[in-house]
Amino acid sequence: MTIIPSYQGKSPDNSPSRPDKVAQAKDEKSVLDDPQTVSVTESKARKRSLVLSAQETPADNRSDNALRPQTLSEYVGQSRIKAMMQMSIVAAKGRNESLDHVLFYGPPGLGKTTLAKVIANEMGANIHMASGPSLERPRDIIGLVHQLEKHDVLFIDEIHRLSRVAEELLYPAIEDFVIDLTSGKGQATRTMRLPLPRFTLVGATTKAGMISNALRDRFGFVCRLEFYNQEELCAIVARTTKILNVKAEEKAVQVIASRARGTPRIANRLVRLVRDYGQYQGKDVIDEGTAIAALESYQVDTSGLDSTDRRFLEILIDNYNGGPVGVETIAATLGEDRDTLEDVYEPFLIQNGFIHRTPRGRMATAKAYQHLKRKAPNMQLNLDLAVDPLEEKW
Numbered sequence: 001m002t003i004i005p006s007y008q009g010k011s012p013d014n015s016p017s018r019p020d021k022v023a024q025a026k027d028e029k030s031v032l033d034d035p036q037t038v039s040v041t042e043s044k045a046r047k048r049s050l051v052l053s054a055q056e057t058p059a060d061n062r063s064d065n066a067l068r069p070q071t072l073s074e075y076v077g078q079s080r081i082k083a084m085m086q087m088s089i090v091a092a093k094g095r096n097e098s099l100d101h102v103l104f105y106g107p108p109g110l111g112k113t114t115l116a117k118v119i120a121n122e123m124g125a126n127i128h129m130a131s132g133p134s135l136e137r138p139r140d141i142i143g144l145v146h147q148l149e150k151h152d153v154l155f156i157d158e159i160h161r162l163s164r165v166a167e168e169l170l171y172p173a174i175e176d177f178v179i180d181l182t183s184g185k186g187q188a189t190r191t192m193r194l195p196l197p198r199f200t201l202v203g204a205t206t207k208a209g210m211i212s213n214a215l216r217d218r219f220g221f222v223c224r225l226e227f228y229n230q231e232e233l234c235a236i237v238a239r240t241t242k243i244l245n246v247k248a249e250e251k252a253v254q255v256i257a258s259r260a261r262g263t264p265r266i267a268n269r270l271v272r273l274v275r276d277y278g279q280y281q282g283k284d285v286i287d288e289g290t291a292i293a294a295l296e297s298y299q300v301d302t303s304g305l306d307s308t309d310r311r312f313l314e315i316l317i318d319n320y321n322g323g324p325v326g327v328e329t330i331a332a333t334l335g336e337d338r339d340t341l342e343d344v345y346e347p348f349l350i351q352n353g354f355i356h357r358t359p360r361g362r363m364a365t366a367k368a369y370q371h372l373k374r375k376a377p378n379m380q381l382n383l384d385l386a387v388d389p390l391e392e393k394w
């Protein structure tokens with residue numbers, strides 16, 4: 001596997017694993033507490049408790065290698081995408097061809113990077129990893145594609161942040177497997193076309209709407225990752241407890257899964273936190289009561305909402321009678337910027353039916369009233385104004 005050095009965010013941790021779980025627990029705590037160690041990509045989610053942030057923390061990154069599924073059969077959920085990938089990989093291998101280019105999009109922590117690595121494993125190919133912002137100049141792209149071998153996977157994370165120059169250089173590379181090298185200036189400009197081996201570009205983004213149509217149209221597969229359901233999350237939590245050598249009763253697994261916000265990354269983090277809590281309490285086996293007490297001590301409520309989510313709902317219900325309220329108004333009242341609200345908080349609240357996005361602003365649903373134990377008004381009017389919460393960007 002090749003890691004491009006300029007890629008700051010998610011290089012794998014090659015440090016030896018630490019057998020001492022208490023030391024690890026301390027380590028995780030200090031990482032959560034120390035703002036210096038929190039990467040820039042996480043700064044957006046700073047105001048959300050790091051326990052429930054879907055963004056990757058350094059502690060997640062450390063346990064990633066052990067927890068990441070390596071094959072399609074280990075990868076839980078996303079069955080539609082998995083079936084499509086399975087079929088196409090078998091077909092591509094049968095024809096001795098590279099897999100068509102794939103774009104994965106969806107909220108953080110749902111398994112886009114994991115799928116890219118799974119694809120490379122299933123193809124028996126190398127994966128070369130880079131991120132959009134690190135590919136600024138032509139030589140960044142040239143250096144990257146230069147290392148590719150036949151059928152390799154080139155993974156570009158945050159692909160919506162590619163510079164225009166980089167994007168245009170990539171077009172012939174992904175379409176015709178050639179790259180144009182330019183030298184000289186003015187009349188002395190020369191272009192040389194170099195062939196590239198057939199490779200698969202896997203792009204990932206949390207912001208589908210920010211990818212140009214020209215780039216999007218060059219992907220053979222465009223796949224949207226969905227939040228995971230309770231059954232899938234239970235399978236992920238059970239798998240993680242097994243890998244981490246944590247004994248947990250089935251009821252405890254269900255509790256952790258139900259508060260993981262439909263997100264494997266959060267599910268894995270909650271398992272680690274519950275494990276540390278159980279260890280501190282001297283429990284050999286995590287039972288339902290221990291899991292609940294642990295998660296409550298981290299202020300994770302029964303639906304996986306944290307204090308900022310609840311404040312969001314309180315603003316809607318208590319200050320604005322359930323809405324509709326403009327997103328800018330909510331952002332100002334919460335002290336957040338609009339982007340953070342839309343990218344970090346809203347997807348889960350909308351997906352889980354706590355709020356509706358309407359043409360006139362956000363509205364609290366009957367479920368939100370119930371969750372905050374407020375008396376709900378007649379919700380018929382609200383529903384009339386509602387639009388499809390899954391509102392496709394394309």
Ligand SMILES: Nc1ncnc2c1ncn2[C@@H]1O[C@H](COP(=O)(O)OP(=O)(O)OP(=O)(O)O)[C@@H](O)[C@H]1O
Nearest residue numbers: 064067068075076108109110111112113114264265
């Ligand atoms: N389908 C799955 N089955 C089991 N574990 C999963 C699955 N998807 C993701 N995970 C776990 O969740 C973690 C986060 O996944 P991943 O890094 O692939 O998310 P992502 O979508 O790339 O997030 P981001 O948008 O922040 O880059 C992984 O370390 C992996 O252990």
Ligand SMILES: [Mg+2]
Nearest residue numbers: 112113157204
């Ligand atoms: Mg990723």
